[in-house]
Amino acid sequence: MRIVLLGAPGAGKGTQAELLCRKYNNIPKISTGDMLRTAVSNNTLIGQAVKAIIAKGQLVDDDLMSKLVIERISKSDCENGFLLDGFPRNVAQAEALEKAHISIDYVIAVKVPDEEIIIRLSGRRTHLASGRVYHIKFNPPKRPDQDDVTGEPLAHREDDSEETIRKRLQIYHQQTEPLIAWYQEHFPEKLIRIQGVGSVQDIESQIDKAIHQKRQFNWKDGVIE
Ligand code: AMP
Numbered sequence: 273m274r275i276v277l278l279g280a281p282g283a284g285k286g287t288q289a290e291l292l293c294r295k296y297n298n299i300p301k302i303s304t305g306d307m308l309r310t311a312v313s314n315n316t317l318i319g320q321a322v323k324a325i326i327a328k329g330q331l332v333d334d335d336l337m338s339k340l341v342i343e344r345i346s347k348s349d350c351e352n353g354f355l356l357d358g359f360p361r362n363v364a365q366a367e368a369l370e371k372a373h374i375s376i377d378y379v380i381a382v383k384v385p386d387e388e389i390i391i392r393l394s395g396r397r398t399h400l401a402s403g404r405v406y407h408i409k410f411n412p413p414k415r416p417d418q419d420d421v422t423g424e425p426l427a428h429r430e431d432d433s434e435e436t437i438r439k440r441l442q443i444y445h446q447q448t449e450p451l452i453a454w455y456q457e458h459f460p461e462k463l464i465r466i467q468g469v470g471s472v473q474d475i476e477s478q479i480d481k482a483i484h485q486k487r488q489f490n491w492k493d494g495v496i497e
Contacts, residue, residue, distance in 0.1 A: 273299060273353040274375065276360070278451060279382035280444040281437065282389040283466045283468045284397065284475060288382065290356045291476050299353040302344050304337060306403040309429075313400065318484055329431050329439035331361055331447065338368035353377075357403075362447040362452050363414075366479070379455045380479060382468035386441050393437045397426035417442065461486070 276287040289293040289301045302435055308326060311319035318340075322332050335404045341359050343352070356376075360366040369376070384392075399419035406426060413419065417426050418488040431440065455463045465481040 273295075273355075275299075275353075275355040276376050276379040277355065277357045277382065278379060278448065278455075279392050279468060280384060280386070280389055282393040282449075283384045284472070285402055287383060287472055287474060288380075288479065289355050289410075290404070291472075292479070294354050296353060296355075299355055300349050300402065302341065302350075302359070303353045303357040303381055303403050304341060304359040305357070306400075307340060307344070308332065309400055327430050327436070329443065331437040331443060334362065334368065335362045337361070338372075341365075342368070342372045342374065343373040360409045360451060363451060366451055366454060371398045376459075376462060378464055378483060379454045379459065379462050380464045380466060380482075381455075382466050382475070386467040388469060389441060390434060390437055394434060396429070398429055399424060400427050410472045437456075443489055449463055461489075 275292060275296075276291075277289055286303070287302050289303070294299045297435050308319075308322050312323045312326065313319070318336070321336075325332050339358060341356070345354060360369060368369070384412070390456070392407060395410070397406045397408060397413070397417065398404070399406075399422070401424065402419070402420060402421070404421065405411075413425075413426060416422065419426060430436075464479070464486060466475060466478050466482065470478075
């Protein structure tokens with residue numbers, strides 16, 4: 273199974289990504305945000321180059337991002353599928369996947385109003401090593417500020433400040449949202465639109481139902497999955 277999760281920062285992609293990866297035989301989650309944050313914390317050359325861009329909430333260069341993702345997908349653990357979280361972020365990146373002949377089964381677009389996102393992100397805490405996400409009020413860790421699995425400290429991301437969140441939302445609406453129309457035009461049989469407001473379980477079951485319906489529909493229409 274090859275899945276793209278599309279949605280604004282804070283739309284719940286990380287949470288749903290975990291559930292989907294588990295459901296589909298532990299396919300790897302490829303989160304470009306996590307990859308970049310790891311590079312920053314390891315102080316690699318790429319990390320040094322992108323640190324300030326991330327802190328400002330801007331987008332990293334398309335060619336660099338496409339190269340990183342295409343390289344990652346060529347690894348053997350992606351043979352049976354993968355889930356992309358945070359990539360593609362614009363039409364140029366989607367076209368780079370096309371050019372590399374990387375086909376996707378489902379593109380799941382999760383929609384959440386901006387004001388809800390600001391509330392969510394300002395309370396978000398992340399376990400940087402795994403990408404596991406919590407919310408101090410809506411999804412708190414078992415012990416305050418500690419990851420449930422490893423017990424390691426959780427971080428409040430620098431780019432989760434209100435000012436940077438607003439900037440990231442603006443970029444999302446300008447650059448990433450048009451991708452939904454792009455997928456609708458080029459691959460309508462793959463696009464699934466979900467309302468991302470409600471409990472984690474509600475959203476999970478909306479996604480399940482939509483994938484099930486698409487599978488039946490695509491099968492009936494003779495479209496190869
Ligand atoms: P995220 O965790 O997906 O919200 O990503 C955090 C930050 O990493 C973004 O605000 C961008 O600065 C950068 N980033 C992540 N993915 C991409 C991408 N596909 N293209 C460009 N920049 C990205």
